[in-house]
Amino acid sequence: MDTQIRELIIEELERQRHGVELIASENFTSQEVLNAMGSCLTNKYAEGYPGKRYYGGCEVVDKVEQLAIDRLCELFTAEYANVQPHSGAQANAAIFLSVLQPGDAILGFDLSHGGHLSHGSPVNYSGKVYKAHFYGVEEETGTIDMNKVLIKALEVRPKLIICGASAYSRDWDYKRFREIAEEVGALLLADIAHPAGLIAAGLLNDPIPHCHIVSSTTHKTLRGPRGGIIMMGKDFENPWGRTTKKGDNIMMSSILNSGVFPGIQGGPLEHVIAGKAVAFKEALSSSFKVYANQVVSNAQAMANQLVSKGYKIISGGTDNHLMLIDLRGKFTDVTGKDAENALIKADITINKNMVPFDSRSALLTSGIRIGTAAMTTRGCNEEDFIQMAVWVDEAISNGGNDQKLKSIKVEVNKFMERFPLYPS
Numbered sequence: 062m063d064t065q066i067r068e069l070i071i072e073e074l075e076r077q078r079h080g081v082e083l084i085a086s087e088n089f090t091s092q093e094v095l096n097a098m099g100s101c102l103t104n105k106y107a108e109g110y111p112g113k114r115y116y117g118g119c120e121v122v123d124k125v126e127q128l129a130i131d132r133l134c135e136l137f138t139a140e141y142a143n144v145q146p147h148s149g150a151q152a153n154a155a156i157f158l159s160v161l162q163p164g165d166a167i168l169g170f171d172l173s174h175g176g177h178l179s180h181g182s183p184v185n186y187s188g189k190v191y192k193a194h195f196y197g198v199e200e201e202t203g204t205i206d207m208n209k210v211l212i213k214a215l216e217v218r219p220k221l222i223i224c225g226a227s228a229y230s231r232d233w234d235y236k237r238f239r240e241i242a243e244e245v246g247a248l249l250l251a252d253i254a255h256p257a258g259l260i261a262a263g264l265l266n267d268p269i270p271h272c273h274i275v276s277s278t279t280h281k282t283l284r285g286p287r288g289g290i291i292m293m294g295k296d297f298e299n300p301w302g303r304t305t306k307k308g309d310n311i312m313m314s315s316i317l318n319s320g321v322f323p324g325i326q327g328g329p330l331e332h333v334i335a336g337k338a339v340a341f342k343e344a345l346s347s348s349f350k351v352y353a354n355q356v357v358s359n360a361q362a363m364a365n366q367l368v369s370k371g372y373k374i375i376s377g378g379t380d381n382h383l384m385l386i387d388l389r390g391k392f393t394d395v396t397g398k399d400a401e402n403a404l405i406k407a408d409i410t411i412n413k414n415m416v417p418f419d420s421r422s423a424l425l426t427s428g429i430r431i432g433t434a435a436m437t438t439r440g441c442n443e444e445d446f447i448q449m450a451v452w453v454d455e456a457i458s459n460g461g462n463d464q465k466l467k468s469i470k471v472e473v474n475k476f477m478e479r480f481p482l483y484p485s
């Protein structure tokens with residue numbers, strides 16, 4: 062037995078059990094999702110797609126993958142789904158490879174305003190291979206001005222426009238994005254990695270009718286295993302007139318499938334795909350809608366409490382599961398890194414995050430990002446989140462006082478006993 066790894070897994074389980082988890086991109090999957098990921102499906106090579114594999118013995122994993130595809134299509138009312146991307150960044154890379162040529166212009170949401178690395182950041186594949194341009198938020202309102210998106214799109218004439226973010230607490234106007242995409246002849250991609258579960262529950266605008274392609278992760282508000290997915294509301298003929306040897310037009314579904322495999326990936330992780338299938342079934346249940354509603358109510362309760370304590374939330378509040386806090390609204394000398402370090406001493410996990418128009422670097426930052434998806438899974442309600450906001454404020458305000466941080470940690474650990482994780 063590998064006692065070293067076993068002990069480390071137990072150590073991590075204890076950390077997860079006893080701490081307050083407020084990282085906006087994390088969640089706790091069900092035991093059934095964990096079981097699927099820890100199953101013998103990991104042993105199987107299955108390059109290709111259900112019914113069209115490059116290996117024998119794929120009869121069972123074909124059924125697993127098809128079930129995941131069918132459930133995902135039902136969940137989002139999509140006509141096409143690919144469940145193989147190993148992550149959201151890989152889903153996006155496969156889409157770019159499918160619809161762009163090296164050097165093409167793309168237009169995404171600025172990383173420093175809440176966007177994502179894989180939407181054209183210069184340190185990512187997407188920013189190295191394509192000519193990336195960005196739109197951002199207004200300094201006054203913290204929200205996106207769609208007229209400015211149009212002006213930018215007319216100026217840079219992107220082949221692909223990307224909407225979606227890692228740290229934006231407002232909903233997206235996909236319809237208006239599509240109008241802009243049509244005006245400049247671009248394809249439109251929505252990356253819904255963060256709000257996917259809330260969209261599936263019908264709480265936020267639906268990108269599927271408006272966007273050509275939708276990508277997501279499966280492990281944030283969707284509460285599945287770590288992974289990526291690609292969807293289309295409606296399949297369509299590729300706009301470049303590419304045909305098969307027989308002269309048939311190639312549909313985008315074929316192009317996207319080839320973009321994932323063999324484009325950027327080899328064998329799919331069928332054990333993770335099984336975990337995705339379990340999570341999609343869970344997300345189709347009525348109890349998931351109750352969960353998603355609670356996630357949003359909790360975020361609003363926490364945001365209100367933090368505002369009442371003098372914190373500045375970018376855009377003034379939240380429509381979804383997260384909030385981005387500009388610490389400069391309350392402190393002159395506390396960085397995001399200071400806040401993250403203070404909170405971890407109290408067993409509260411968040412992440413430092415740049416805020417729009419930040420005066421500090423990405424390693425220090427002036428902000429923190431907080432999300433409610435994980436602690437809502439543990440069973441916390443509005444009152445619990447108000448208590449968590451009190452601890453967050455106390456810890457940040459007493460960053461240099463180890464005694465105080467230790468006493469908050471004792472309260473946090475006691476509080477967490479009420480919310481057991483994987484009791485079996």
Ligand code: DSN
Pocket residue numbers: 085086149177227
């Ligand atoms: N790193 C993820 C997040 O924290 O939002 C996005 O990929």
